[in-house]
Amino acid sequence: xxxxxxxxxxxxxxxxxxxxxxxxxxxxxxxxxxxxxxxxxxxxxxxxxxxxxxxxxxxxxxxxxxxxxxxxxxxxxxxxxxxxxxxxxxxxxxxxxxxxxxxxxxxxxxxxxxx
Amino acid sequence: xxxxxxxxxxxxxxxxxxxxxxxxxxxxxxxxxxxxxxxxxxxxxxxxxxxxxxxxxxxxxxxxxxxxxxxxxxxxxxxxxxxxxxxxxxxxxxxxxxxxxxxxxxxxxxxxx
Numbered sequence: 001x002x003x004x005x006x007x008x009x010x011x012x013x014x015x016x017x018x019x020x021x022x023x024x025x026x027x028x029x030x031x032x033x034x035x036x037x038x039x040x041x042x043x044x045x046x047x048x049x050x051x052x053x054x055x056x057x058x059x060x061x062x063x064x065x066x067x068x069x070x071x072x073x074x075x076x077x078x079x080x081x082x083x084x085x086x087x088x089x090x091x092x093x094x095x096x097x098x099x100x101x102x103x104x105x106x107x108x109x110x111x112x113x114x115x
Numbered sequence: 116x117x118x119x120x121x122x123x124x125x126x127x128x129x130x131x132x133x134x135x136x137x138x139x140x141x142x143x144x145x146x147x148x149x150x151x152x153x154x155x156x157x158x159x160x161x162x163x164x165x166x167x168x169x170x171x172x173x174x175x176x177x178x179x180x181x182x183x184x185x186x187x188x189x190x191x192x193x194x195x196x197x198x199x200x201x202x203x204x205x206x207x208x209x210x211x212x213x214x215x216x217x218x219x220x221x222x223x224x225x226x227x228x
Contacts, residue, residue: 006157043119043121043220044205044219049216089158091157102148102163102173105157107157108157
């Protein structure tokens with residue numbers, strides 16, 4: 001039972017264009033959402049997050065949108081750069097079971113930005 | 116400010132053996148979580164340690180156990196290794212009580228043969 005789903009295993013875009021990565025979730029208890037980027041042989045690196053009380057958060061070239069009613073979030077990267085090529089993981093924070101939250105991850109989307 | 120460091124980076128074990136993986140948390144972070152990332156999958160939560168006690172556990176059998184030390188570093192122990200335990204094991208640290216991002220180490224690649 002996968003609670004966080006990234007239905008696109010891969011995405012290819014041209015440099016300078018917009019990259020849109022999508023994520024769906026099923027658990028309505030999730031209250032905080034994060035995007036991580038992962039290069040081969042490295043651990044995931046935090047990119048941007050959004051609380052469930054907001055519908056948009058922006059940080060430079062990265063914007064995350066949250067649609068709670070649809071249980072859907074997306075990450076927009078504008079403009080895309082070749083260095084953005086990596087696997088992107090969507091993660092959701094579950095408030096149950098402790099004072100600090102465990103993360104539930106999707107399977108990831110491989111983004112390739114072509115020069 | 117030092118980041119999250121894990122050791123070793125790679126190791127190979129035989130089925131049935133035991134393994135210990137180590138993690139030093141980021142300076143100032145008192146909570147450590149462990150994740151298993153199998154090939155082609157996202158990281159899966161194993162358990163979390165806070166103040167040297169287990170503070171939440173995912174769907175992993177008891178042969179996966181851990182420790183946290185007073186300096187907040189942590190160990191993951193896996194007994195009776197199985198072939199399916201082959202994966203990247205990630206450690207993440209975060210400050211307690213904040214709904215914020217967790218910082219990950221580079222991981223330990225475990226291969227069970």
